[in-house]
Structure formats: structure tokens, C-alpha cells
Amino acid sequence: MEKLKLIIIEDDAIIGLDLKRRLNRMGIGQVDMFSDARKALHHLRDHECDLVLMDIRLPGEMDGIDAAAIIRKRYGSPVVFVTGYADEETLNRARIAEPMGYILKPFKEHEIYATITIAVYKSQMETELRHQQEMQSSILNHIQDAIITTDDEINIRYMNPKAMHMLSADEFTAENRLSTYSDELSDFCNRLAGQEMDHTQTWENHLLNINENLLIVNLSISRLILSAKEHHDRGFLIVIHDNTQLKTMEAQVEFHETHDRLTGLMNRSEFQKQLELELSNAWEDRNQRSLVYLDINQFTLLNELQGHLAGDELLKFIARQLQVSFPNAQAISRLGDDEFAVILTGERHSENEVLVQEFLKHINYSKFSFQGEQFPFSLTAGMTHFSREVLNYHILLSIAIDANILAKQEGGDHFRLLSLEDEVFLKRRGEMKWISVLTEALESNRFVLYFQPIVPIRSDQGLGHKAEILIRLLDDQGQIIPPGQFIPAAERYNLMHLIDRWVIRTLLRNFDEAVQTVAVENPVFCINLSGASMLNSDLKRFIIEEITENEIDPHHICLEVTETAAISNMTNATELIRELREFGCQFALDDFGNGFSNFNYLRYLEVDFLKIDGSFVRNMHEDPISKAMVEAIHRLGNAVNIRTIAEFVGNEEILAQLQDIGVDYAQGFVLAKPGPLLKTNGKNSVVMATGN
Amino acid sequence: MDDKKTPGSTAELMHRVKNNFQLVLSLINLQNDFAIGIEPEDANRRLMTRVHSIALVQELLYLNLRSESSGEEAPSVGIRELVEHLSDYCVGIYDPQLRRQQILCNISAVQRLGSHEAIAAALIFNEILLNCALFNSPNPDFQINVESRMEDDTLSIVWTHRNTQCPLVNGVPDNQGLGSLLIENYCAQLGGAVHHENTAGEYIITLKLALLRLVTPAEGE
Numbered sequence: 001m002e003k004l005k006l007i008i009i010e011d012d013a014i015i016g017l018d019l020k021r022r023l024n025r026m027g028i029g030q031v032d033m034f035s036d037a038r039k040a041l042h043h044l045r046d047h048e049c050d051l052v053l054m055d056i057r058l059p060g061e062m063d064g065i066d067a068a069a070i071i072r073k074r075y076g077s078p079v080v081f082v083t084g085y086a087d088e089e090t091l092n093r094a095r096i097a098e099p100m101g102y103i104l105k106p107f108k109e110h111e112i113y114a115t116i117t118i119a120v121y122k123s124q125m126e127t128e129l130r131h132q133q134e135m136q137s138s139i140l141n142h143i144q145d146a147i148i149t150t151d152d153e154i155n156i157r158y159m160n161p162k163a164m165h166m167l168s169a170d171e172f173t174a175e176n177r178l179s180t181y182s183d184e185l186s187d188f189c190n191r192l193a194g195q196e197m198d199h200t201q202t203w204e205n206h207l208l209n210i211n212e213n214l215l216i217v218n219l220s221i222s223r224l225i226l227s228a229k230e231h232h233d234r235g236f237l238i239v240i241h242d243n244t245q246l247k248t249m250e251a252q253v254e255f256h257e258t259h260d261r262l263t264g265l266m267n268r269s270e271f272q273k274q275l276e277l278e279l280s281n282a283w284e285d286r287n288q289r290s291l292v293y294l295d296i297n298q299f300t301l302l303n304e305l306q307g308h309l310a311g312d313e314l315l316k317f318i319a320r321q322l323q324v325s326f327p328n329a330q331a332i333s334r335l336g337d338d339e340f341a342v343i344l345t346g347e348r349h350s351e352n353e354v355l356v357q358e359f360l361k362h363i364n365y366s367k368f369s370f371q372g373e374q375f376p377f378s379l380t381a382g383m384t385h386f387s388r389e390v391l392n393y394h395i396l397l398s399i400a401i402d403a404n405i406l407a408k409q410e411g412g413d414h415f416r417l418l419s420l421e422d423e424v425f426l427k428r429r430g431e432m433k434w435i436s437v438l439t440e441a442l443e444s445n446r447f448v449l450y451f452q453p454i455v456p457i458r459s460d461q462g463l464g465h466k467a468e469i470l471i472r473l474l475d476d477q478g479q480i481i482p483p484g485q486f487i488p489a490a491e492r493y494n495l496m497h498l499i500d501r502w503v504i505r506t507l508l509r510n511f512d513e514a515v516q517t518v519a520v521e522n523p524v525f526c527i528n529l530s531g532a533s534m535l536n537s538d539l540k541r542f543i544i545e546e547i548t549e550n551e552i553d554p555h556h557i558c559l560e561v562t563e564t565a566a567i568s569n570m571t572n573a574t575e576l577i578r579e580l581r582e583f584g585c586q587f588a589l590d591d592f593g594n595g596f597s598n599f600n601y602l603r604y605l606e607v608d609f610l611k612i613d614g615s616f617v618r619n620m621h622e623d624p625i626s627k628a629m630v631e632a633i634h635r636l637g638n639a640v641n642i643r644t645i646a647e648f649v650g651n652e653e654i655l656a657q658l659q660d661i662g663v664d665y666a667q668g669f670v671l672a673k674p675g676p677l678l679k680t681n682g683k684n685s686v687v688m689a690t691g692n
Numbered sequence: 693m694d695d696k697k698t699p700g701s702t703a704e705l706m707h708r709v710k711n712n713f714q715l716v717l718s719l720i721n722l723q724n725d726f727a728i729g730i731e732p733e734d735a736n737r738r739l740m741t742r743v744h745s746i747a748l749v750q751e752l753l754y755l756n757l758r759s760e761s762s763g764e765e766a767p768s769v770g771i772r773e774l775v776e777h778l779s780d781y782c783v784g785i786y787d788p789q790l791r792r793q794q795i796l797c798n799i800s801a802v803q804r805l806g807s808h809e810a811i812a813a814a815l816i817f818n819e820i821l822l823n824c825a826l827f828n829s830p831n832p833d834f835q836i837n838v839e840s841r842m843e844d845d846t847l848s849i850v851w852t853h854r855n856t857q858c859p860l861v862n863g864v865p866d867n868q869g870l871g872s873l874l875i876e877n878y879c880a881q882l883g884g885a886v887h888h889e890n891t892a893g894e895y896i897i898t899l900k901l902a903l904l905r906l907v908t909p910a911e912g913e
Contacts, residue, residue: 011808012711013877014815018718021725035881057707059808084710087703105714 001027003046007657008033008366009040009064010055010082014103019053019082020107025114036060037067037464041074042584051120056090062315065090068097078123080115082107088109108216137160146240149226154189157226157235178238182210185221189236192223197234199223205243215240216247216499218224239351248525257571262312263319269569271333271341275393278330282386287345289386290352291332293400294322297378299338311338314377317368325359329520356416358379365415380407380414391419394494434489441473442498448472448480449506449677454526454645454667457659462642466521466558468667469527470674471503496530501542503527508550510678517677526558526588531565534572540579547585554584557636558609562590566605574604581606588645593633596635602640610637612663621653635665703718708807712746715811726870727827736870737785739824745814748777753807768907769810771849772799775817775838782821790825790834797841802906803847812878813901816886819871820851820897828856844905846884853895875899 011014011645013035020031030346034040036059040052053069056064080101081094089501094102103111140147150156155176163372164170167181179186185208194202200222208217219243226235237682255547258270275291282289296302298313303311315338322332322340330343344352360381367374377401383404390396397417406417441447450470450666456463490496502526514572515523547554559580566573566589577587588609593616612633620627630646637644646658649668658666719742729736752774753767778785779795828834833855841848860864865888879886883902887897 011881012715013881014813014874015711015714015718017877018721084714085703107714138791224795265807330813481803580727639731642897 001117002029002117004028004050005032006116007031007040007043007052007077008636009035009037009052009058009067011035011058012055015055016133019107019112022112022513023116027522028116037062037064039065041070044071044075044077049075051116051123052077052079053103053116053337054079054081054099056081056085056094058536065093065097068094068099068350069096072098076127078119078126080119081114108661114493114564116352120313130420144241146238146242148238148240149176149224149235150189150238151226151233151235152193154186163240165208166215168328182208182277184301185238188219188221189238192221195202195223197223197225197369208240216243217241219241242661251573251590261291263316263334265319265322265340266331266333268333268335271331271335272393272397274331275343275396279390279393279396283388284559286347288347288349288352288382290344290356290357291386291396291400292342292344292381292383293335293380293397293404294340294342294379295404296338297380297408302375302377306370306375310375313370314368314375318363318379321359321363323598326355326361341397352385353417355382356412360414378414380404381416382407384419385417387420392494395420403415409629432487435495437473438486438499440489440496442495442502446474447472447499447506448501449503449514450674451514451525452667452674453518453520453672454665455671456664457655458662458664462523463664464524465518465675466524466526467520468560469503469507469525469677471499478548491530491532494532495538497533497536499537500528500530501540505521505546506678508546508552511550511552511556513679514677522556524556524558524586526560531569534561534569534576537572540576542584543580544583547583554580555586558586558588559587560611563592563613567601570601570604577606581608593629602636602642607642609643609645609665611645611647617646617654617658617668618648618650620657621651623640627657630658630663631661638662660663700901712750712811715746719857721855722870722873736803738822741781741818742787742815744781745778745818746811747875748781749774749807749814752777753810766806766907768804768806769803769814771803771805771813771840772797772801774805774810774814775799778814778817778821782818782825784835785822786825788830790828794828794835795821795824796835796837798837799849800840803840805905806907807907812881813891814880816875816878816899819875824853832857842903845907847903849899849901851899852899853897854877855893856895857890857893858888859893860890864888 008016008019008031010019010024010033016033018036020033023031032043033041038060052068054064054068056065059065064081064083068081071077071079078100079097080103081099082103082105083090084105084135085091086104090616092104099608100122101115102113107395117640140160143160145164147158147160147169148156148163148167149158150269159167159169169181177186178189188201192199195201200220203217203219206219208215208219220239222237222239224237227235231454244374258267259265278289292356295316299311299314302314315334316339319332319334322329322342326332326342326344328345330345331341331342332343335341342356344350346355360379364378368377369375373496382400382405384390384396384399384403386396399420403416403418404417407414410416448471450472452468452470454466454468456465457466473486475481487496492501492618507527509527516524518525529539543557543559548558561573563579580589584661586609587605587607589605589607590611593613609635612630616626616629616633618626620630634644641663645665645667646654646663647659647667649655649670651670654668655666655670721741722734723739730738749769749776752769756769756835777790779797783790783792783795801907805898824834824836826860827837837852839850839852865872875886879899879901883907885898886906887898889898889901
């Protein structure tokens, strides 16, 4: 009671004074007294009040009932009337002001105490209840789930704003019956009608029809007693979480991840998955499967002559033609620029061949219309049939590509069929030998590590030295084979991830010798990771284990991924980079600026260095556009706090220009040529198991 | 009063009765709080004068309502008649007695108060006269002169106590009791204030009341 703040509004000073002294005796310390309502209302503007004791007859225009109504509405303070009036008319009027009590004069002290105690308690409870209701109301108003309650007859009793929005209802037009909006929801409730109280049924990602709109929702319907007072008052609580937007976006993202944006066909990585799947399922049914690889003859010429818009339209046109002509194809893909691939199934291989040949006849005699003009074009197709001997989808695709190349060389009807056993294929593709050469090289440790220094060219930054790790192969006579000869084959036959691992393991196991060779303090070794390695889910564990096992500070290791590989495998790349950077490794984005005009993805790839694509650096002293690109990439790096490295720095003029621009590091012949890193692969030679 | 009263006016009458009883109860309750150091006989005597003041106002209201010359819709009480009647009652309360001739009233007959304001004014005047009887009755030279003055929107009623002094502390009488409390609170209720002053051989109480509280605006005063 002592903390209560009370106001007495009483026109007789002595009655007011008496009342105040009685309240003080009850322990209420703060009592303010006013003889008219206006002064009291003025006081309430700036002061809190727990209770007002109000006389009804007051001097002035406003009597106690009017004043009480204003106080309740404006300030929420509870009012108790203290008055001599006990007639029905006054009592009825007083009710409008919602008083918390009514004390009749002449008053008794115990009556005042009891009334105040009850009124304050009631007011506190009311305030608490109001706060709870406001909070619940606020939650219901802001929650992103639709909440609907109905009675047992499925008549709507309550909808929160989200529900009203979902049902396109407003408070004026809202229909009572739930079935007006959704028969399905109404049916669900009816089905639950026989269930026990508190029974809840849920549906996840359910396709729900509301007002002729199909929504993907998580739905829960509970059988409830809706009012604690009325136990017979039963009904349903319906909670709807609208997943439509999320699911649509997920579907769009998934589609974009697996499909080509221009044509809507499957992209290369998704096609490879399909090809691998088809290859593994090839012998589980009687269907004969074939792979077709097609490209547009002289597509570059069309692009150059008519512009890329025309080229894009032709690609879309061909995509549509492929979909129309091969309706039963297992997969149709745009693999790259003007490359398409189709997996066909039929009862016989010959049927598939005929189908492709018919398609070529049809399309190669048609013309492509663009902006009112017609252009001739033609496709070439290479085809191979699935066979038990071809166990690797990379090889299968290589055979189809070779078939395409042969078809071009042979001219004629732009079609060529090729098999693994085909003598011509084996002769033409010297590359095939690389499978065995590379496999053997890995097994007999015939690769050699080279390095090329990456030198800081800004003296003011205190930047450390780096070295890019390179790889060479020794032939039978011990001669060096440059990477340009064997890397494409290794990529084609899916051996790059094994070579990457050999490089990592060899460097780390001979780390001390490598540090001595590069002869700089605290060197950072930059190791190239291929796109194939990026796809390997085990790579992160392998790198961490090797670094840990060899007790090397991970800050000495910088992993280089090409921009193209990172973008193609964005999900894997982002995760790999994030986790290995957390471990302590650094990352560089190699060949940066080559092929992509939108650098938004830099937000997601948290790399430490940008290696400016050599094609810009190499010519920057002669070509202003190349120089501008180098400047732009450096500025971009600066803006996102990433250091820049220029490779292919071939002469002093380029080096000087790079220093002017402010590029952080340079790598190239003008600084140092590549040289051997270890003496005959170091003391700790590494032999990789190839699984062959 | 008209014998055929409407239910509304009867209810109003009953309300006034109840309110007056509440006032009496409040006075009793307050007196209990302030009775420390006062003989029970004296305390009762003071209480009787206060209850009498309330009753007097009701009596005057009744007389004025019955008067054919009244013509007022709502009954009222003249300030002068209130002072005169209270002075009459006050004389003889204490022994030795304050003589009636020692109280001179020079107040205009025009200034009138409504019932509610009249009770407040009666209780103020009663306290001043009661103090005169209590503290100045053995003094044959004592005289009190009551006069009224109009100043802008204020009516000043000046009580000049001749040949006496009242000890004041910070402008208010020393030894404050229920009487002082009644005077101050009721003056405030009437929209005014009370001022105490000792001059050469005189003790002056000035009651300033808001003209708004008067029933009849005192024109030409």
C-alpha cells in the first residue's frame, strides 16, 4: 500500500482532508487532493496514478462521472466514486465510466480500505490481462503463420491478419463458413471431428487450394475446446505456414543450378550426373542406350557476323528442336557454348542411330530466322553406344566428342558413330595412351615438382614471398614433358584429382627441402586445385590430414582455384574455401577476369588473393583494354580487401605498369622462370594408388 | 420550502443532508486527530460551534427560501447575516464572556454565497470568532471590526483585532491546530487565501475570496 499513488477529487476541503488523513493512516504515503476535475486532469498529464477517489458532484462544467470517464480512457487509472448519491439514475450514469468501486457518504474507514484494496488489485489484474492480451494480439498480428479458429460447425470465429490476407478476406466481407474459402480445409476439419480433444494432425509441404489459389503449406489442425468457460464450446485451431514462395525459390535455385539459363536445358554438371546414372543402370533393362554429342558448325562465325543475340536465339532454337525431336530422351543438355548432348534409349542401337540421322536431315535443311532474315546453319553429331567396356562417363563423352570431330573431318552427312574398340578412334586419339602413362606415372612416382616465385612488388606493404607449385612429367628417357601435353588428357580421363593429391602430399612431405629451395623467409606455397578435385568431397579431409600429419603451419599453404572451376561448383567451392580458411589455409582465385563479367559471386567466395588472368597481363603494355582490365580487377580487389597477383609478367615495362597501378604481387619470366623444387622428388617420395 | 417537491429535488435535498453528515463526521474524525493538549470539554465546545455553523447555514438557507422577497431560484446566504448570526452565537461560549458590542460588522448586505460556499465560509468565520472568544474575552479593550473590500476579482473580508496581538511564525499563527487547517483549506476551496498580520496594537486577518464564488456579483461596492 505504501507505494500506491492516489488522487482525491473532492469539492469539500475538509471531507477531502479527512479522507487524505485516513488514507495516510492506512499507509498510503502519496495522496494528492483536488477540489475540481480540471486541475486533477491537468495533474494526471504528468503524473502516474494508481487510483482516483472521485466525488460525483464537483464545481465547474465537468462532474465526477464525466471526469472519471476521461481518466479511464485517457490515462487508464482506475476510479472509485465517493459520493452521497445512491439513486438509480446516477448509478446508471456512473456505470459508463467503469468505476472500480462505489463508496457512499457518509463513508466508513474499513469500507474505504476494503474498496481501495480490491480496486487496486482488480486494476493490476486488468492491466496484466490487458498487457497479455496486447502481447498475444501483437504476436497473432505479426506472426507469419495464418491462424484460424472455428466452432464445431466449421464456422470461422477468429482469423489473424495473415489468415485474412491468405483467404483474401477483410473484416467487413469475411464469410462465416470456412468452406467458402477452402473446401479442402473444411473437409480436413470434418475428418477430425470424431477425434479426441487436443488431437492434432499435420501436413508438410501440402498443396492446398484456397480461393482457387494453390499454395504449398505446412498445415496443422487441432481439435480443441475453444473456451474454458463453456466446455461444450468445441472447435478447431488451424495453423497454416505458407511455404509457396520458399519452395518456388528453392525450385528456381535448384533449376538454375542444374540447368542452362539460356536454353533451359540441363547444364554440363547435371548432365554428367545423369550420364553416370544411366551408365550404372545401363544393364538393368533391355533398353539400348546411346550418347549423342552435337555442335553447331561455324557457330563462332555466326556470332561474329550477326552478333551474340543472334547466336543466343539459334541456341534456343536448337534446344527446342532437340526437345521436340527426342521426346523420349533420358537427358538433353547444353554442355557449353554451342555443344549439346543427348542420351537416347531404344530397343535397338540402330533405332537410336536412325533417329539422330533423321533429326540431322531435318534440321540441316532448315534455316534459322532472326530479325526478318534467314540464316543457314548445320549441326554435326557424334554418337557412341553404351557398352560394358566403357565404365567411365568421361570416356563415354570423349568417344562421342571424338566421333563428332571425325564427322567434321569426314564431311558428308555430319554424323559419325564411334565405339571404344574402334581402331580409328584409338589411332586418332594419342591421348588414350595418356591414361596408362599418367596412371603409371602416379604409381611409379614419375612426376616432378617445379616452382615459380611470386614476388611482392609493393615495398611499402611488408608482403611475404610466395611460390606457385607447378608439375612436370618425366618420360621413359627422363626427359621433361610440359604440362600442356598431359594435363588435358588427365582432365579428360578424370585423373586430375589424383595428380592434385600427389602434388599436395609430395610438397608437404618434403616441406623443409622446399623451403630451402625457394630461399625466402616464411614462404607461402600456392597449389593449384583442379575443378575435378573441387567436386571431391574427401578433399578437405585429405588436405587437413596431410598438413596436420606433417606438422606444417597451414598459413604456409595457399590453394589456387580457377574462377571457372569455382563458379561451376559454387556450392562445393564456397564450403571448401570457408572450411579450409578456418583451418588456416589461404585461397587465391586463379585466371580471374576470364570469362565472367559479373563479379557478384566474390561476395560468396572468401578468397585472399585474385590472380589476374594472364591474357590481360601479357598484353597490357600494348593493349589499353587489357591494361584497363588489370586496373579494374585491382581496384575491385582493393574494394573488397583482397590482394592482387599478376601472372605472365614477361618484361620490365609490364612490371613497371603493374607497380604504377599498385598490384601487390607479380609472377613471370621477368622475375624468375620455373625451376625444380625438389631433388628427384625429395627424400620422401610419394606413390599414389590409382585404383587401376 | 414548497411542500410539493419533485423526486429530483428531494434526492438533491437528501444528498445535501448526507453530505453534511459526512462533513460532521469528518470534522469529528479530524478533531480526534488534533485533540492532543485540549481539554475534552473545550474540544466538545469547539466541535459544537462547528456543527452549529453548518446547521446555521441550513437554517438561513431555509429562511431565505421561505422569504417571499427572495425570488432566487437557488437559495443563498448573505455574508453579513452569516457573520452577525455567528457573532451572536459565539458570545457567551466562554466565561468570562466576550460581549456582543465588541464585535462590529461593516459588511455589505449584497454579497451572498451559495449553500456549498456558505458552509465553507461559516466554518472559517466560526473559527475566527471562536478564537476571539477563547483568547480575548478577559480583555475589555478588545474589539474586532469586520469589513469587506472589493479589489478586482477578489472580495477581501478583513478582521481587525484591536488591542491584541497573535504570535506569528513565518506569517502564520504559532501553535497551528484544526482551526487554522479549516481556515486555510476552506479559503483555498473558495478560490482564495488567508493572510495574517500584526501591526501596532492590532492583529489583522484578511480573507481573500474569489468573486466567482459569490452568487451575486457585487456591483457598485
